[in-house]
Amino acid sequence: MxxxxxxxxxxxxxxxxxxxxxxxxxxxxxxxxxxxxxxxxxxxxxxxxxxxxxxxxxxxxxxxxxxxxxxxxxxxxxxxxxxxxxxxxxxxxxxxxxxxxxxxxxxxxxxxxxxxxVPSAERPRLSEAMRTVRDLLSDGRPPRREDVVLRRPGPGDLGWIVQRNAALYAAEYGWNADYEGLVARIVADFAEDHDPHLERVWIAELDGRPVGAVMCVRDDAPATARLRLLIVEPEARGLGIGDRLVTAVVDFARGVGYRELVLWTNDVLAAARRIYQRHGFVLVGEKPHRSFGKDLNGQDWRLDLQDRAE
CATH class of the missing domain: 1.10.10.10 (Winged helix-like DNA-binding domain superfamily/Winged helix DNA-binding domain)
Structure with a gap:
């Protein structure tokens, strides 16, 4: 060359x-x-x-x-x-x-x-070629925050959410297939019946591949949204992806008129909990439970979307 x-x-x-x-x-x-x-x-x-x-x-x-x-x-x-x-x-x-x-x-x-x-069959080759150019000209530098793009899900992305949640939680926390079943039901419910004006999924993409995701869905309580299935791939952590995904949910929920944003998590997920706390979520309840083959401590968190104080 x-x-x-x-x-x-x-x-x-x-x-x-x-x-x-x-x-x-x-x-x-x-x-x-x-x-x-x-x-x-x-x-x-x-x-x-x-x-x-x-x-x-x-x-x-x-x-x-x-x-x-x-x-x-x-x-x-x-x-x-x-x-x-x-x-x-x-x-x-x-x-x-x-x-x-x-x-x-x-x-x-x-x-x-x-x-x-570009013909569908040629798009993977185009993506790989673009990734190769970036890799070769980046001089081995690590990925940066601005390299990550948040986008709507495309074909196959919802299935990726199920697969990666199951694989990562099994590898990192030893959770069994019960968790995969739960995630599959959540994703299937969204895919089959959701209001695009009030519910949304974000995919975090790095170098043409998904590395994170989160969902915002309606909760049973009036004017309340629920944040679900926040996930970031291990190799993409440290780029602020989790923070950006939660920010996207908060901004969306507030923008479409929800008054509250809630979520359920477990206390073993320390990194995720720190993100929620930075965004102003408040712990409102916790309860021990046996799920996914483990003894866990479930937590309910809440964010008042009408409180705009920094």
Missing amino acids: TVQDIRAFNRFYTNVIGALDYSRHLYAPYTLTESRVLYELAHSPRTDAADLRTELSLDAGYLSRILNKFEQDGLIERTTSHRDPRRRHVSLTARGRETAVLLAERANESVGSLLAT
């Missing part, structure tokens, strides 16, 4: 990206960089301005102008950081979240249209 080979590929890929963003439809009324900042805020809602500058390698003045524009448009709120009073905490407003969702939907539609031109 020569320098000219890489430059030729760059020209080709630039043309592809340009075709996706025809007539500035994809990001309008924002630029690509502004949309990238909005994306980062949507997936890292507890972000300081200094974090954004580092994450996106942006000039401080340029980022300040972008944030000023967002504030004027009602997309963000800036407050003093709880971690460091010298820093400014940046978070999306309801309008900002709606805008981020709209831009993401446009991007998904555009890329979906491009992918539709």
Whole structure:
């Protein structure tokens, strides 16, 4: 391979990206960089301005102008950081979240249209080729938080949730097939009958493969949603995926009008419990039980979605 080979590929890929963003439809009324900042805020809602500058390698003045524009448009709120009073905490407003969702939907539609031109049998080869380019040019660097994408489930993803829950909990906690049966029933109920406006599944994807998932479904109590089946693959832990998945559920539940978000877990799942606590969930009850071949201590957690305090 020569320098000219890489430059030729760059020209080709630039043309592809340009075709996706025809007539500035994809990001309008924002630029690509502004949309990238909005994306980062949507997936890292507890972000300081200094974090954004580092994450996106942006000039401080340029980022300040972008944030000023967002504030004027009602997309963000800036407050003093709880971690460091010298820093400014940046978070999306309801309008900002709606805008981020709209831009993401446009991007998904555009890329979906491009992918539709590739025969189904050739898509695994395309995915592997793209992964190979990233691996070779990353110089062996570990995956980064921004490499992870949250998306809706595609064909086979719900089955993956069942399989990986069963395999991981058996390997890490020794749970038996009863747990797989429980997960299978939860997923089957969602697949067969769910309200897409009030219930949703998120898949965390890294390098073209699923590495995490979570569900938000209606609970029996009025105006209450339930968070279910949070999972992150061992090799993808440490990238903040669990936090992003829980954030997605909280933002979605609040955005569609639920007043409370509840979940049931077990005290052996310490990492997950720490995530719930960071998001403001409160332990409201616990009870010992015998399930999945183990003696466990079940816990009920609750989050008041009407309390917006940081």
